[in-house]
Amino acid sequence: xxxxxxxxxxxxxxxxxxxxxxxxxxxxxxxxxxxxxxxxxxxxxxxxxxxxxxxxxxxxxxxxxxxxxxxxxxxxxxxxxxxxxxxxxxxxxxxxxxxxxxxxxxxxxxxxxxxxxxxxxxxxxxxxxxxxxxxxxxxxxxxxxxxxxxxxxxxxxxxxxxxxxxxxxxxxxxxxxxxxxxxxxxxxxxxxxxxxxxxxxxxxxxxxxxxxx
Ligand code: VGL
Ligand code: ZN
Numbered sequence: 094x095x096x097x098x099x100x101x102x103x104x105x106x107x108x109x110x111x112x113x114x115x116x117x118x119x120x121x122x123x124x125x126x127x128x129x130x131x132x133x134x135x136x137x138x139x140x141x142x143x144x145x146x147x148x149x150x151x152x153x154x155x156x157x158x159x160x161x162x163x164x165x166x167x168x169x170x171x172x173x174x175x176x177x178x179x180x181x182x183x184x185x186x187x188x189x190x191x192x193x194x195x196x197x198x199x200x201x202x203x204x205x206x207x208x209x210x211x212x213x214x215x216x217x218x219x220x221x222x223x224x225x226x227x228x229x230x231x232x233x234x235x236x237x238x239x240x241x242x243x244x245x246x247x248x249x250x251x252x253x254x255x256x257x258x259x260x261x262x263x264x265x266x267x268x269x270x271x272x273x274x275x276x277x278x279x280x281x282x283x284x285x286x287x288x289x290x291x292x293x294x295x296x297x298x299x300x301x302x303x304x305x306x
Contacts, residue, residue: 095135095136095137095138096136096137096138096302096303096306097138098138098239098306099138099139099235099236099237100236100237100238100239101137101139101237101238101239101240101241101306102137102139102140102141102200102232102235102237102239102240102241103133103134103136103137103139103140103141103241103243104141104142104143104216104240104241104242104243104244104254104258105130105140105141105142105143105194105199105243105244106142106143106216106242106243106244106245106250106251106254106272107143107144107145107181107244107245107246107250108126108127108130108142108190108191108194108244108245109144109145109181109187109188109189109190109191109245110186110187110188110189110190110191111145111180111181111187111188112145112180112181112245112246113127113191113245116180116187117178117179117180117181117187118177118178118180118181118275120245120246120273120274120275121273121276122273123245123246123273125273126243126244126245126270126271126272126273127191127193127194129243129268129270129271129299130194130243130244130271131193131194131195132299133241133243133268133271133299133302134194134195134198136302136303137241139200139235139237140198140199140200141199141200141201141202141203141228141231142190142196142199142201142202142203143202143203143204143205143216143226143228143244143250143254144181144188144190144202144203144204144205145180145181145188145205145206145213145250146181146183146188146204146205146206146207147180147181147182147183147188147206147207147209148182148183148207148209149179149182149183150209151182151206151209151212152169152174152209152210152211152212153169153174153175153176153177153206153212154176154177154178154179154180155176155177155178156178156179158176161176162176163176163177163178164176164277169210169211169212170210170211170221171221172211172212172220172221174212174220175277181206183207200235201231203216203226203227203228203231204226205219205226206219208224211223211224213226214249214250214252214253214254215250215253215254215256215257216228216250216254216257217229217254217257217258217261218257229261232263237263238263238264239263239264239265239266239306240255240258240263240264240265240266241266241268241302241306242254242255242258242265242266242267242268243267243268243271243272244271244272245272245273246272246273246274246275247267247272247273247274247275247282247285247286248274248275248276248277248281248282248284248285249275251267251272251285252285252288252289255267255289255294256288256289256292256294258294259292259293259294260292264295265293265294265295266294266295266296266297266302266305266306267286267289267294267295267296267297268297268298268299268302269286269296269297269298270298270299271299
């Protein structure tokens, strides 16, 4: 069975090599979501994706601040910024989508994190909410009203993308078995799920998709 409702789209967040085992910012068990996403892709007629896509000199990289290490938090132009290992640099293997994904049927890809001065966890806006990726206007013009969100990482890009989607008025779901957290602090993934629920985002497992959406 397949969801043919054109108002519904699957949104794959940052399923890129650097967030998978072997990558620069590997999310534990990140590869476990790949078969789940593969199955989900067969169930949706509309599929969109985001791509973390940084320049080499991006200011979210610890390596671009002398004496700083990944995991440290700094003030970056007035915003609190976690420093990351160099990851998802434009044109590198790490920025590419997993080879285990079927990308041919994706309708559109929205790149984020291209401005070196500001990070961009949400697939809609940068963290300062100055720039946007075009995702909102695309969804609006395409008549999409329901977003089913999954990918990496639950406590960063999936969370902020889903919170923005909900706030922007989309009926928003997160597929709990098709995401994993970075867990810089051990409870971050659990906290993210609580925040999402509290904001009105619906959580479900991949096996429930056809029954609920
Ligand atoms: C992400 C940290 C830095 C993510 C991206 O995709 O969740 N996390 N850049
Ligand atoms: Zn990033």
